[in-house]
Amino acid sequence: TQLLEQSPQFLSIQEGENLTVYCNSSSVFSSLQWYRQEPGEGPVLLVTVVTGGEVKKLKRLTFQFGDARKDSSLHITAAQTGDTGLYLCAGANQAGTALIFGKGTTLSVSS
Amino acid sequence: EAQVTQNPRYLITVTGKKLTVTCSQNMNHEYMSWYRQDPGLGLRQIYYSMNVEVTDKGDVPEGYKVSRKEKRNFPLILESPSPNQTSLYFCASSLAETSYEQYFGPGTRLTVT
Numbered sequence: 001t002q003l004l005e006q007s008p009q010f011l012s013i014q015e016g017e018n019l020t021v022y023c024n025s026s027s028v029f030s031s032l033q034w035y036r037q038e039p040g041e042g043p044v045l046l047v048t049v050v051t052g053g054e055v056k057k058l059k060r061l062t063f064q065f066g067d068a069r070k071d072s073s074l075h076i077t078a079a080q081t082g083d084t085g086l087y088l089c090a091g092a093n094q095a096g097t098a099l100i101f102g103k104g105t106t107l108s109v110s111s
Numbered sequence: 112e113a114q115v116t117q118n119p120r121y122l123i124t125v126t127g128k129k130l131t132v133t134c135s136q137n138m139n140h141e142y143m144s145w146y147r148q149d150p151g152l153g154l155r156q157i158y159y160s161m162n163v164e165v166t167d168k169g170d171v172p173e174g175y176k177v178s179r180k181e182k183r184n185f186p187l188i189l190e191s192p193s194p195n196q197t198s199l200y201f202c203a204s205s206l207a208e209t210s211y212e213q214y215f216g217p218g219t220r221l222t223v224t
Contacts, residue, residue, distance in 0.1 A: 033213070041218070043215050
């Protein structure tokens with residue numbers, strides 16, 4: 001069974017601080033996706049990374065896929081209160097039939 | 112508007128009373144799946160469907176059934192609900208397999224007493 005270990009589980013920071021969320025596995029994934037979920041809503045895709053070593057930027061968010069396609073990180077620069085939410089990483093298995101989710105990181109950014 | 116809809120959004124029921132949660136997408140997506148989300152356990156896949164009439168078990172299929180008679184609909188059936196099926200359920204769809212963006216519905220909060 002493929003597993004994705006996501007850390008930290010909770011993060012509480014002040015506006016303006018930087019943070020990094022990690023997603024690690026012993027398994028290789030064909031691609032890895034990052035989602036953000038607001039209370040009372042379904043997850044919404046932020047980014048998909050496919051190639052080992054790939055780095056993608058989305059404004060203040062930087063996503064990296066490990067060279068071996070087993071791990072990923074999400075770095076937020078100068079966090080804002082609007083970044084508050086649940087961040088989920090999800091890896092697609094090789095067959096493309098399942099998306100394995102990490103347990104999520106609850107981020108709280110206060111002003 | 113491209114979307115995945117689920118009904119009902121909230122449901123409180125009793126043990127053993129059969130129920131169906133509907134899921135519909137208007138994006139002509141081939142792949143659809145159901146997840147449950149529980150505190151401390153995250154999102155876990157229940158069933159998925161690669162296309163019409165093609166369904167298969169995910170990680171936690173016990174106690175659930177699905178069908179895919181039409182491309183747009185993928186209902187989740189609980190034949191005899193039990194309290195351990197109290198959870199937040201999400202339906203999702205994507206263009207093809209799971210490396211594509213998953214579009215999630217708004218969720219159905221189910222309580223079984």
